[in-house]
Amino acid sequence: MPSAWSTHLKEFAAANNCTYKEAMSNEKSKTTYAKTKASLPKKEKPVKLSKPKKEKKSKSTPSPPEEPTPEEPLVEPLIKKKIVKRKKKLKLEPTLEE
Secondary structure, three states: OOOHHHHHHHHHHHHOOOOHHHHHHOHHHHHHHHHHHHHOOOOOOOOOOOOOOOOOOOOOOOOOOOOOOOOOOOOOOOOOOOOOOOOOOOOOOOOOOO
């Protein structure tokens, strides 16, 4: 479905014997569209329903921290990273040829 602006431009171009491109840049087409748009009833915005808020946990009685079970390790195992050394590029000195 074309917009109201493009429909207005097509009608304006047909009524005034000009091209669609000329109608876009014509001041008269802009003012007539503004007048027709102002005369139209305004659309009502839909009412947004807010979601019910969740209840917050009370901070007055803090719960004790959970202790790890004996099956779980106390410390995560360390993962060794592989270190890759880069080779240095050799710089050749220019030799003087006689």
